[in-house]
Amino acid sequence: MIHFPSDLLLALGSLDRQRPDWEGLLASHQLTDLAPLLDAEAFQEALDALLDGVAQYPFQAHPHSNDVSEWLPAGSVLLEDGVAASTLRGLIWALAFGNEVYIRSQRPAFWLGLAALLNAGGWPLPRIDSGTAAASTPAVAVSVPVLALEDGSPADGWREIAAPAGGEAERQLVLAGAAQASPADCLPRVWQLDSHDVWLGQLYRRRHRPGVTLARARAEQGEEGSRARLDAKLRYLVQQAKRTPHYLALPDIQGAQSLRELPILDKAALEAQSLPFSRNLCSGAAPSGEVLRSGATSSQPRYIVYSQTDWNNMIREAIPLFYSLGLRRGDKLINTLYGGAMYGGLTTTICEFSRMPLETYSTGQAITLDTLLMLTDCFQANAIIGIPALILPLLREAKAQRPQLRLEKILYGGTPMAEVDKQWLREELGAQIITSVLAANDGAQIGYQCGYLKGSLHHLCDDYNLLEIVDDDGQPLPDGQPGHILITSLQKQEGPLIRYRIGDYGRIVHEDCACGASGRVLDYIGRSDGLIKIQTNTVLYSELLESLQPFGVSLLQVEIASVARCESLILRTESPQRADADAMRLHLLERFETLRGDADINAQLEVIVESLGEGELPRNSVSGKVKPVIDTRV
Structure with missing residues (x-):
């Protein structure tokens, strides 16, 4: 069984609802100084940095090579309980990587009591066992450095000192705090130190998979693995959403099989609950990240809040998508997507392309004929991305002035491109790749075309936006039948979108694609206002x-x-x-x-x-x- 670190974060977060119980447990064993180590937010920040995104676990996509590494647990872990703070750190990190944990301790009642509290929420965690005897299951014995706190130092920072422990030289880590800092203030910072320390490598294996894309790695997990992965994301999303007034009464669910039990979010409700009209979709967390504005093509403007974690998640998931659209190392890309007025097209892609091995010219909608010709003549730009309504007239004008003009790759989004225009691009510009990306103003990327999908077929981004098709009454439709598209943004925790009716129609079909990302594919029909009733x-x-x-x-x-x-x-x-x-x-x-x-x-x-x-x-x-x-x- 694959365990996911997001479930451990939920277990740590649920301790807030059991505060009298765990405070009593710590007090009864004279371990009240451990309380700051049970701060889920501090641990999540360090874990997210170490994994380069908790939301992509068990994979880590590499933006410069378009392949992945995979995080794997060490197996079962044995912790010798000398210093309780060190043992607790070892326990939490070991569980995060999916290891079973055995603790050899003179205080087994404490560890078993803590395990019971962590498991009280029903989140699927690895096994925790404790006792004075050696563990009966073979285990990796892990040594966790001792943590010591030093108050009154003139500057913040960590330094190492050597100190005897148990008759042997053992590393101690000393946190130097500000003059007024207390141990309780400093202790949560240990997670950041741990995430950079070599001892943590005992708890996991990291396998690089050259030539394997993120989409292919996920597909290779099969139906059972994909279900477990999406279920974990959905569990975490629902609990995070319950921090907002709008979703406060949302029921707990264990996975996607219960998704239809959750209410549908219509556009009118989203507008009423969102800024600037309401803060009901705000969690109250400290502000961070980016706020975007919708284009308001079909309604009033909406303001879309992304926390810093949300923003990083979006970028991490988009980079493999652009590789699938046909971009490669060394491409020279003209980015004509719209920007300014807080609109997201240019803003998001600048962040995404800056992490890829491309040379990018971010002109936005201000591109002119002279600029286009300069970039193709002087820089030998070979690719362009934009919306058809902007780039097609521009490319035709450029072709008329420069008959030898060639562009190898055309990436587009925003609206469909007519087949007659695709044919012109192939014949007149020599375009070898013409691919589409589907995205929603509120929830970012939904689907994309690889080089093998044609027409209106798009691979789904289910790990980012889980997609459903429903009828006019919100009832799920079987694959093959057209209906309204709902998205659940699994990696967006601020301003959460759960079963959001985006205003588009489509149907789900299945495709064994040569790119390796086989499975559910969206046949995109178009905007819901494209159903014209006369x-x-x-x-x-x-x-x-x-x-x-x-x-x-x-x-x-x-x-x-x-x-x-x-x-x-x-x-x-x-x-x-x-x-x-x-x-x-x-x-x-x-x-x-x-x-x-x-x-x-x-x-x-x-x-x-x-x-x-x-x-x-x-x-x-x-x-x-x-x-x-x-x-x-x-």
Whole structure:
């Protein structure tokens, strides 16, 4: 059985609810000075730094090589209980790495009592045993350095001294505190020291797996391993979410099998509970990290809070994703994603690309034709990332001015890219890789395309945003059936998102992908406002756009209006060369019976097609996106 350090953090955190019990236990054994070592927050900070992210355990992704290392427990650990503080440190670190722990002690009642308190919450922890006899199970004997505290030193810091212990020379670690510091103030800092000390290496094995990506390593754990990993993340998320007023009464769950017992978070509720209107999704923890603003393409702006840990988690998970999208060491990438006004596209990717072995030119939406040509001419940029509404007109203009222009890799997000545009990129720019990333303003990355997935299929980021498909009533749908997308952001603890209805449609299919990340795949259908209801009929925005591909349409905006007893459907198209509006209208009426009106309704349906040139549809000033559907009906 794989044990996860997040469950130990939950067990330590649950001691707050048992304070009289553990304070009484410490007092009865004259060990009250150990209380600061039971601070879950101090331990979590050190553990997160050591693992380079508790949330990725048992793996650690390497941003410069796109492979992973795997953390493995040493097995069973034997601790000789001489100094209680050292034994407690050894116990907590050993449990964090999933080891069974045996403590040979003259005070077994204390350790068994502490074990009972840690296990009281029902979190799946490794076994803890104590007694005076030698452990019956083979164990790794671990020596934990003794901790001594020294008050009144002129400067903060740690230093080592040699001191006899038990007749032998044993290392002591002395914490030098500020003049007014007390032992209780200084003791939690020992976790930071321990995380850098060589003795800790006795508790784990770390296996480097060259050539194995994070997605592949997770897939190789199989269904059982993946379920255990996601269950642990979900348990931790729910307990962290309960720090907020909105989720205070959330029920405890053991894993994803109980996810549907939790309430769905709709966009209206998220807006009402979030800043600047409410602090009900704030935990009250000390402020840290980054606050982003949504693009407000389809609603009022929202402000998305990421703690420092949340922010680091997002970056760690995004870097392997960009490798899967096709980026490689030495690529020269033009980053045209939107930034400013606290919008997240440019801000997040600057942090992510800065950790990768790329040369990046972060122009944002301010990129000009001259800048693009300079970067491709002088720097030999071979890749670009952006939203189609910005980069396609720019690339066509650049191609007209520089016929020899070539770009090997096109990465895009924000909105789908029409197949006719992908074909142009391949034929005119020699693009070998054209891949898409799906992300939500609130929860970051949801899915991505590797070089093998085409069309609307995207690998899922379930370890980051666990995805569900539900019907209009919120009931789960079987794989293959389209419905509303819900995400649960497993690695975002501040401003938590649990079963959040993001406003998109999709369906789950299964794909044995050649990239090694086989399993659940999202067939992305589009925005939920892309379900266009006219009179008593329905048509999908994506179907309308697809049907206009023979006319070279890149972007489509649909406006629905109602005046008196007449409904009008205005389709505004954008293409490199203006298409014939009358021909497109006749084509749509012939193909879609829905657009010819409902014979049972005594009301007129008017269909109007407007043909615009490239760049003429209005863009959102913050996100750069084109609003796909405008419904002005009351």
